[in-house]
Amino acid sequence: MFFTASKIFWLIASPLHLLLIVLLIGLLAAPRWRRGRTLALAAAVILAIIAFSPLSALMLRPLEDRFPARSQIMPPPKGIIVLGGALDERIAAARDQGALNEAAERMTAGAALARLYPEALLVFSGGSAALIDDSAKEADDARRIWRELGVPEKQMLFESRSRNTFENAVFTKKMINPQKGETWLLVTSAFHMPRAMGIFRALDMNPVAFPVDYRTYGNSDDFRPPSDGTLALRHFEVAAREWIGLVAYRLTGKTNALLPSP
Incomplete structure (x- = not known):
C-alpha cells in the first residue's frame, strides 16, 4: 500500500510536474482570468531559478556530505x-x-x-x-x-x-x-x-x-551557476524526492531519525 501510494503521490506531486502543470494552467487561463498570466510567470521564474542557479547542488550537498566517503582499504567485511x-x-x-x-x-x-x-x-x-x-x-x-x-x-x-x-x-x-x-x-x-x-x-x-555516485563537487564549485540547466533540473528532482522521502519515512516510522547521521 505504501509503495502504490508513494508512486501515485510522486506522479502528481513531483516538483517539476507541478510547475509544468501550473504553467500550462496559467497559460490556458490567461485570456479569461487575469491572474492566469501571473501564475504562468511565477512557474516559469521558479523553473528558471532551478535551471540557472546553484539551488539543486545546495539541496543535494547536505545529503551527500552526511556520510563520509570511504577508502576501499579497510578490514574485510562479511x-x-x-x-x-x-x-x-x-x-x-x-x-x-x-x-x-x-x-x-x-x-x-x-x-x-x-x-x-x-x-x-x-x-x-x-x-x-x-x-x-x-x-x-x-x-x-x-x-x-x-x-x-x-x-x-x-x-x-x-x-x-x-x-x-x-x-x-x-x-x-x-x-x-x-x-x-x-x-x-x-x-x-x-x-x-x-x-x-x-x-x-x-x-x-x-x-x-x-x-x-556523487552529484555535487563538495567544494566552492557547488555555489556557482550550473553549466547544464537540464542536469540542474534533474538534480533538483532527485534532491526534492529524497528530502520528501526522508520526511515520509520518518512519519511512517520506517526510520528513527529525520536525517540519520554517521
Missing part, C-alpha cells in the same frame, strides 16, 4: 550490500543487454569491492519499481553485468522482490540473516545514503556506509 536503482531493467529486457543509468557507480563499486574482498558476499537488492508491469527485475540485469565484470557466480547473491528502499532492507535482512559482530558494507548513491542507513538501522542492522 558482505557488501548494493541497493538497486542503477539499472534500467525495461531497456535491458528490450535490448537484451545491460543498461546502466546515471547511478552506475553503485554497480561498478560493488564489483570493485567484490574483487578487493574475494571472501565477502556481494548482495544485490532490487526488483522492479514499476507500478503496472513489474515483470522485468533489476536483479536479473545486475547478475548479467557483474558476470561481465568478472565477479564469480559463487560470490553473488540476489534479492529480486523489493520495490523501494524499505523493502530493500526488509528482504535483504531476511535473506542474509546478519549476525552480531559481522561487518556489512552498504553501497548506494551518496544522496540516498541517509535514508537507506536510517531504514537499515530501524531494522536493527547497522551496516558501514559506502557512498558512491
Whole structure:
C-alpha cells in the first residue's frame, strides 16, 4: 500500500510536474482570468531559478556530505550490500543487454569491492519499481553485468522482490540473516545514503556506509551557476524526492531519525 501510494503521490506531486502543470494552467487561463498570466510567470521564474542557479547542488550537498566517503582499504567485511536503482531493467529486457543509468557507480563499486574482498558476499537488492508491469527485475540485469565484470557466480547473491528502499532492507535482512559482530558494507548513491542507513538501522542492522555516485563537487564549485540547466533540473528532482522521502519515512516510522547521521 505504501509503495502504490508513494508512486501515485510522486506522479502528481513531483516538483517539476507541478510547475509544468501550473504553467500550462496559467497559460490556458490567461485570456479569461487575469491572474492566469501571473501564475504562468511565477512557474516559469521558479523553473528558471532551478535551471540557472546553484539551488539543486545546495539541496543535494547536505545529503551527500552526511556520510563520509570511504577508502576501499579497510578490514574485510562479511558482505557488501548494493541497493538497486542503477539499472534500467525495461531497456535491458528490450535490448537484451545491460543498461546502466546515471547511478552506475553503485554497480561498478560493488564489483570493485567484490574483487578487493574475494571472501565477502556481494548482495544485490532490487526488483522492479514499476507500478503496472513489474515483470522485468533489476536483479536479473545486475547478475548479467557483474558476470561481465568478472565477479564469480559463487560470490553473488540476489534479492529480486523489493520495490523501494524499505523493502530493500526488509528482504535483504531476511535473506542474509546478519549476525552480531559481522561487518556489512552498504553501497548506494551518496544522496540516498541517509535514508537507506536510517531504514537499515530501524531494522536493527547497522551496516558501514559506502557512498558512491556523487552529484555535487563538495567544494566552492557547488555555489556557482550550473553549466547544464537540464542536469540542474534533474538534480533538483532527485534532491526534492529524497528530502520528501526522508520526511515520509520518518512519519511512517520506517526510520528513527529525520536525517540519520554517521
